[in-house]
Amino acid sequence: MPIDTTLIGDMYRRMSIARAIEQIVEKHTRKARISGWWHPGEGQEAVGVGASAALNGEDYLWYQGRGCAWAIGKGMQPGPILGDVLGKVSGATGGKGGGVPHWADYSLGIMGEGATLGSVYPLAAGSAFASKLRKDGRVSLANFGDGTASRGTFHETMVHAATWKLPLIYLCENNELLVGTKLTDVCPTADIADFAKGYGIPGIIVDGQDAVAVYEATLEAAARARAGEGPTLIEAKTTRVQGHYAGDPQNYRAKDALANYRDPLAVLAERMAVDEVETIAAEALALVQAAYEETLAAPPPDHSIIFKDLYYGQ
Amino acid sequence: MPIDTTLIGDMYRRMSIARAIEQIVEKHTRKARISGWWHPGEGQEAVGVGASAALNGEDYLWYQGRGCAWAIGKGMQPGPILGDVLGKVSGATGGKGGGVPHWADYSLGIMGEGATLGSVYPLAAGSAFASKLRKDGRVSLANFGDGTASRGTFHETMVHAATWKLPLIYLCENNELLVGTKLTDVCPTADIADFAKGYGIPGIIVDGQDAVAVYEATLEAAARARAGEGPTLIEAKTTRVQGHYAGDPQNYRAKDALANYRDPLAVLAERMAVDEVETIAAEALALVQAAYEETLAAPPPDHSIIFKDLYYGQ
Amino acid sequence: MANNDKMETMLYNAAMGLGLAEEMRTNPDIFVLGQGVASGGWFGAEKGLADEFGSDRVVDCGICEAFEVGMAAGASVVGMTPVINLGFADFSLIAGDEIYHKLGKWRYMHGLNVPMSAVIILPVGVMGGAGPEHSNSIEVLGMHFPGLKVVVPSNAADAKGLMKAALREPNPVLYHSIQTLSFTRGEVPLDSDYIVEIGKGIVRRPGRDATLLTYGSMVNRSLEAATTLANEGIEVEIIDLRSLVPLDWELILESVNRTHRALVVHEANKTAGPGAEIAAQIQERAFYELETPILRVAGKDVPLPQQNDLEQACIPSVDEIVAAGRHIMSL
Amino acid sequence: MANNDKMETMLYNAAMGLGLAEEMRTNPDIFVLGQGVASGGWFGAEKGLADEFGSDRVVDCGICEAFEVGMAAGASVVGMTPVINLGFADFSLIAGDEIYHKLGKWRYMHGLNVPMSAVIILPVGVMGGAGPEHSNSIEVLGMHFPGLKVVVPSNAADAKGLMKAALREPNPVLYHSIQTLSFTRGEVPLDSDYIVEIGKGIVRRPGRDATLLTYGSMVNRSLEAATTLANEGIEVEIIDLRSLVPLDWELILESVNRTHRALVVHEANKTAGPGAEIAAQIQERAFYELETPILRVAGKDVPLPQQNDLEQACIPSVDEIVAAGRHIMSL
Numbered sequence A, B: 001m002p003i004d005t006t007l008i009g010d011m012y013r014r015m016s017i018a019r020a021i022e023q024i025v026e027k028h029t030r031k032a033r034i035s036g037w038w039h040p041g042e043g044q045e046a047v048g049v050g051a052s053a054a055l056n057g058e059d060y061l062w063y064q065g066r067g068c069a070w071a072i073g074k075g076m077q078p079g080p081i082l083g084d085v086l087g088k089v090s091g092a093t094g095g096k097g098g099g100v101p102h103w104a105d106y107s108l109g110i111m112g113e114g115a116t117l118g119s120v121y122p123l124a125a126g127s128a129f130a131s132k133l134r135k136d137g138r139v140s141l142a143n144f145g146d147g148t149a150s151r152g153t154f155h156e157t158m159v160h161a162a163t164w165k166l167p168l169i170y171l172c173e174n175n176e177l178l179v180g181t182k183l184t185d186v187c188p189t190a191d192i193a194d195f196a197k198g199y200g201i202p203g204i205i206v207d208g209q210d211a212v213a214v215y216e217a218t219l220e221a222a223a224r225a226r227a228g229e230g231p232t233l234i235e236a237k238t239t240r241v242q243g244h245y246a247g248d249p250q251n252y253r254a255k256d257a258l259a260n261y262r263d264p265l266a267v268l269a270e271r272m273a274v275d276e277v278e279t280i281a282a283e284a285l286a287l288v289q290a291a292y293e294e295t296l297a298a299p300p301p302d303h304s305i306i307f308k309d310l311y312y313g314q
Numbered sequence C, D: 001m002a003n004n005d006k007m008e009t010m011l012y013n014a015a016m017g018l019g020l021a022e023e024m025r026t027n028p029d030i031f032v033l034g035q036g037v038a039s040g041g042w043f044g045a046e047k048g049l050a051d052e053f054g055s056d057r058v059v060d061c062g063i064c065e066a067f068e069v070g071m072a073a074g075a076s077v078v079g080m081t082p083v084i085n086l087g088f089a090d091f092s093l094i095a096g097d098e099i100y101h102k103l104g105k106w107r108y109m110h111g112l113n114v115p116m117s118a119v120i121i122l123p124v125g126v127m128g129g130a131g132p133e134h135s136n137s138i139e140v141l142g143m144h145f146p147g148l149k150v151v152v153p154s155n156a157a158d159a160k161g162l163m164k165a166a167l168r169e170p171n172p173v174l175y176h177s178i179q180t181l182s183f184t185r186g187e188v189p190l191d192s193d194y195i196v197e198i199g200k201g202i203v204r205r206p207g208r209d210a211t212l213l214t215y216g217s218m219v220n221r222s223l224e225a226a227t228t229l230a231n232e233g234i235e236v237e238i239i240d241l242r243s244l245v246p247l248d249w250e251l252i253l254e255s256v257n258r259t260h261r262a263l264v265v266h267e268a269n270k271t272a273g274p275g276a277e278i279a280a281q282i283q284e285r286a287f288y289e290l291e292t293p294i295l296r297v298a299g300k301d302v303p304l305p306q307q308n309d310l311e312q313a314c315i316p317s318v319d320e321i322v323a324a325g326r327h328i329m330s331l
């Protein structure tokens, strides 16, 4: 079944937006201080966008906070994303946010991030459990990095998700690094998909630089989930182009670390007409530039929001 | 290599002692209240005794608190065991203990129990790590139940133990139950050994009713550990004959739950001469009876021990 | 529906279960998850629930406390009302990130003001030798970390009324049942709208000489002590706080401003326990009304031994409360 | 060995690392484990350690906080002195069972009185937008749960001296470094026996009018506030507690009995924070010496927002401390 060209264009558009945000935030943080740290996602955009494209609007996404491809993929606009990064009222959190993202929009199925890594596994199982009870046909996706696959919650959650056949997808972005530590220094396997074996669920490895490959694997996992066949673990092999955080000197990294890097935008562009690629890229840049300017102009939050949302109705 | 008959006799002796303690505690709790609950280990004696027999005296044992076969297997006398169960000064803890055991004797390599299940995995990795640093040739063994294999610490610890090739043995007593819940209701696999696959380590299933089989598997795992080849997961299939705790009405359990039960003492006795079996059993009974009487006569602890051991030297 | 005045004598844990069952009948979003809950619960609180509501809504779980609470947080964000019974509050230290970061902060940190209902049952206190990792009263954690409500029922009627309030609350609630009360009986209203409002304490015994603030397992011991003290002419007012978050400051201050003396009694360890906050705040708010220091009668600062006598010696006895009452009147 | 009087200006985190390195040189049982420690640590505290002591003793770890602390407990029982850096104290909620049950209770519950040395580095406090799950000051937990010692260095010299004391301590120590101080400089004694005794506070500024008890990040702000107040004729005595377990009651009470007024200042959330215990205990022990209520100036009871201005607005500012100083003198 050849993949729809509209879908490819749409994925390219979202990846271009995510990339443009990366670049603008990178530039911004070089001259100005933001609150907290930005964790650049350059090079990994195909994963969030490809996987999100395979989900329905009302499917639940629980992500880990590198870059913004997941939020863009699942339908968030650049405005609320940049608003949080710069700590303005226009942010998704209304201005509480900073470099570690807590973007959420429940109407888009964007459920948010837990900044203690590994916290999204059980949360995603919670929404998956709700879907199973409600028979609403929704799928829940937990996104995480290779380093985060070691967390105990990975195991506790999958034990139950596999037993109960929850409509859950584990989607790992394996960039072979956790901050400055090499995955294989702290993990017995280079393939996170190996962990699927213990639970008797499929463990699929895909090319994380290819949005189409990620899309297809996710679509299949979502179909399994909706059919009541339970969870799937997808591992997307990918590359972290930048440092762990914007400004990271990366002394720990080999000079030729990016020798085999393939830009996911270039990989997807191969499937598209040249002028389409250029138009989409230009539009994305303009969109993000406009959102950035609006964000700069937006006011910082009033101190009164310090107590907002602590309790319901507050 | 046929197994040494002295060793068989010794295992039978320890299993008989453990069984006699089971019976005396069972009888005691029927007429008197003890502090906390006794978790009977009847039917599972071959595991603790068989595995301990394969360890050296200075190897480290971290156990889970069902029955007392591990403590007996690793060299503890009935006195300190019963002393804790009955809350007397003669107990291993000096009288702080009760039904949930915290027997330890560091000179015997008996390191103790964590009553929050799953806590022994990282602790055992800690002693294994120490042995690796010190090159002392010791092995650390973490004992746990099938239900406890779901705990996050199972995963976090094995990820590191497998990567670092720690001299560690995971030894699971699979009695297919956690309190009143069937393992397969909360676990995607009936074989805990399956979890080894994710870590690329051996996952061995043995007959937990046969002390010799447990002994041999543990001996091999210990040899691997000492040779620097890393951890092994051994799953001993066994049977919990009594309730979860002494007095448990076990309404949750099928009437014929014990239909296929094989008494580990009978299994081992098949390898022995009849009169040897009888002599050993009688001696064990007498030993335990005497220890029980001494325990009954021992005083309860003085209230001053409430603050003892809180800080070192206190 | 409501059988307004009817009462029935039942076990504390059964009353908790009754509150749960009544709410489950009208709210299909409630589900119960925990180790052993499908066969009625380790201590009987979930008895009959699986039969009535099916094994989809009353679900057994593995030994995975972090998972249990984390999945509750996720389910709560999508509009369910999960009820998790952790069996022993001590086990909640395994789920600290899930309780105090996820449940307590998810709404705040994402800035989306939606209801998040979840009831985490964390049974506290000694129960006869369960040991240092099963017997602690750690309710102060829910006071220090923001975003949660914390209730502690001291009798069967409150066990029902606070459970129902917790299930109707749009914020996560830590529900601390009391292990020693599990199998004690009390009169429980059968009214299916019987609610004990979260944040309201109650005067269990009026008195003019001193205010004794307590909750949970220490309410009965305090009442007993008050009887003894009354024989000596000392009239202690006993307030059962019922909720630790929020605390009923109106009630506390009205009483202390009248009696000019305050004691706090709880089973939790003394140092940095709930009594520390209560005492600190009373002296902040009513310093010039106080005639004596505020006294705390609380658990000894040790891991609990298992041996029954030692264990009892670690938590406040009636005699110790009586002695504190005499002492405060002698100052 | 000891270069007794020499001092060097260095970063707070480097001083912590120096204390560690010096002890590692003489004690082969010390090893360091944590995420990123092998390449010098996320915030530089372990810089150079792997080069000097090898990757056997300075070991990177996966994202497994429960494992890290649990393995430290196990290693400690067999006589090692593990040093675990969790990076952010907030992550310790993942290892709650391992810290407060295993490390704090293992010796007690097994009744074997052996040394258990372990240093758990739990950096606390805001550091510029790290957010609600990275920025909290949760040191009060170490006060409530028994069996641990708790230290909080407020400057580079103490960072070294308390680290060395912690490494020689036969009980597990929670070592709360201060995130905002990580890259500030201070004079540090090079003496390889420079120890800051656990359990001893210090008067940072003498004063006659009120006693201000503080520690960690709030020491500098309090000193600044004291200067302003001094200009107004208010002489506040500033005590840096340095250790929260044990607290230096001799020092605290001597001062309060002299000034008759006390304030507690900390970054941790106010409710049920360390200040609650300190205030509760001061009024218990020195009630009749007090002329005013004990005031607490502390973090707001909210999860911390990330935005820098909001974050700063959640923790005590110099102005707030000054205001509290004026207020207590006006009572």
Ligand SMILES: Cc1ncc(C[n+]2csc(CCOP(=O)(O)OP(=O)(O)O)c2C)c(N)n1
Pocket: A066, A115, A116, A117, A118, A144, A145, A146, A147, A148, A149, A175, A177, A178, A179, A240, D035, D063, D064, D065, D087, D091, D094
């Ligand atoms: C529980 C917890 N431990 C540690 C951290 C600190 N931390 C932030 S990002 C990161 C690396 C994560 O690695 P990985 O999961 O592979 O994701 P990546 O950064 O490569 O995208 C770490 C350790 C954290 N946020 N939460």
Ligand SMILES: Cc1ncc(C[n+]2csc(CCOP(=O)(O)OP(=O)(O)O)c2C)c(N)n1
Pocket: B066, B115, B116, B117, B118, B144, B145, B146, B147, B148, B149, B175, B177, B178, B179, B240, C035, C063, C064, C065, C087, C091, C094
């Ligand atoms: C962290 C934790 N959760 C729950 C319990 C309560 N608990 C005590 S024994 C037990 C069952 C353990 O099952 P398994 O590991 O299979 O061991 P078995 O009882 O069968 O020997 C449970 C759930 C506990 N002690 N610790």
Ligand SMILES: [Mg+2]
Pocket: A145, A146, A147, A173, A174, A175, A176, A177, A178, A179
């Ligand atoms: Mg990674």
Ligand SMILES: [Mg+2]
Pocket: B145, B146, B147, B173, B174, B175, B176, B177, B178, B179
């Ligand atoms: Mg079992």
